[in-house]
Each structure stands twice: as structure tokens, then as C-alpha cells.
Amino acid sequence: MACWLLKSEPDVFGYPDLVRAGREAWNGVRNYQARNFLREMQEGDLCLFYHSNARPSGVAGVARVVRAAYPDDLQFDPASPYHDPRSDPAAPRWSMVDVEAVTALPRLVPLETLRALPEWQDSPLVRKGTRLSVLPVTPEQFRAAVAAGGGVPGTALSLNPT
Template identity: 75%
Template sequence: MRFWLLKSEPEVFGYPDLERAGREPWNGVRNYQARNFLREMAAGDLCLFYHSGAKPPGVAGVARVVRAAYPDNLQFDPQSPYLDPKATPEAPRWSMVDVAPVQALARLVTLDDLRGLPAWADSPLLARGSRLSVLPVSPGQFEAALQAAGTALAHLPGPPPRWPFDGLSQGAVQLGVYSQLV
């Protein structure tokens, strides 16, 4: 299992919107590096749902990938600002995954909070001028973000976790940071 961070402007689509929707295609990504990360995602991967352009910006919740990458519908939609005239159904250019809500964080983990976490020091998210909207997160970064929020993932299905597991620390396993993919 891998971990990711997805950016979204909460005024457009925030974590509460994902909870209401129950499931959402993560479409409209039009950056090749971000697209390539989408294509690396597997069902079951967990994502930090990051609110960008917010006051303050930060991680608001955890989402799960429920469908691996497939062609982004909006690239073919003449009514969409995400239309790509060079894309065809035979040769799609852009991809999306489906995500579902897992749990809201007990409190927002702000950008400033992340800057204070040693595990996050080398994240592209914190790099000056970084605009990447989909980026990988290490198990240690994921765990540190959850701990900063004081959130335990209580509702993940699956068998009891075994230690060591998925690169997470024993503390994270006790918090319930695991997936059904054993």
C-alpha cells in the first residue's frame, strides 16, 4: 500500500463534499507529473486530503483510492474547461482515479504544522514554489500527519494488523493506520 496527498480547494470541493458524495472521480488533473502519480495509485491506497487556498491551508481528512486510474471523462467533454482537444477515446491523455472518504481528521493539520514535522522536511509539498496537486507521501509522513491531528483511523475494514506492517511504525498500527491489503 502507498500513501498520497491530494490537493483541492475547499471552496470548490472540500473533504466534507467528499463525505457527502461518498465517492468521487478525481478528474481535472492537467499536469503530467501529477497524472503520472495518479497512474501509480492502486485501489486501497490512502490519501491525505489537503485543502489548498484555504485559511489556513492544511490536511482535512483521509481518503481511499477505490478505483485505479482510468481515462478522465472531462478531457472529452466540450462543455468542460478541462476539455483537451488533442485527446481522443482511442488515445486518452489524462487519467483519474476514484476516491472515497475514510475519516475527517480530528483537527486540521495546517501547512505550518507540516513544516514543523521532521518527517515532512523533504516533501515536495513544502518546497518553494511547488504546485504539484498529486504527490506521494511516505509512510512516516502519513503517520506523522495523523499523529499531529490526534486522529486514529477507527473504521478501516480488514483483518487485524500484523507488525511489522507496510513500513508503518508499531505506534501507527496501534492507531489503526492499516488497510485491508495485508
């Protein structure tokens, strides 16, 4: 099983919104590198749900991939800000996955905390200038983040992502 990090602006769609929705299509990703990661995701993969552009920014919860990549519907919707008139319906340019809420972390893990974790030193997330909205994390990074957020062994928070 692989692990990922998904960024979302909580003012637009935060972890509580995912909890409310239960399940959500992760659409609107319009960056090729991020899209390629979406396409690698498998059903059952776990994701850290990261609040960006927040005070503070950080990991708010855990989500799970419940449907592997399929064409992003918004690319063909002229009314959507994510509409891409150059995307060919026969070979859609953009993909999305479906995710569901697993659990909120007892404590948000601020970016500053992630920066201080040894496991996270090599992550693109903590590198200056990285704007990827979907990125892979190692099982060690996943566990360290969950632990920093107060994840408790024996619960869903200790899911062993290996």
C-alpha cells in the same frame, strides 16, 4: 500500499463534500507529473486530503483509492473547462481515479504544522514553488500527519500504511 496527498480547494470541493458524496471521481488533473502519480495509484491506497488556497491550508481528512486510474471523462467534454481537444480518444491523455472518504481528522493539520514535522522536511509539499496537486507521501509522513491531526490508535486513523 502506497500513500498519497491530494490537493483540493475547499471552496470548490472540500473534504466535507467528499464525505457527503461518499465517493468521487478525481478528475480534472491536467499536469503530467500529477497524472503519472495518479496512474501509479492502486485500489486501497490511502490519501491525505489537503485543502489548498484555504485559511489555513492543510490536511483535512483521509481518503482511499477505490478505483485505479482510468480515462478522465472531462477531457472529452467540450462544455468542461477541463476539455482537452488534443486528447485522442484512442489514447486518452488524462486519467482519473475514484476515491472515497475514510475519515475527517479531528483537527485540520495546517501547512505550518507539516513544515515543522521532521518527517515532512523532504516533501515537495513544503518546498517553495511546488505546485503538484497529486504527490506521494511516505508511510512515516502519513502517520505523522494523521497523528498531528488527532488521529487515534485503534481507529481507522491508525491504519498502518505499509
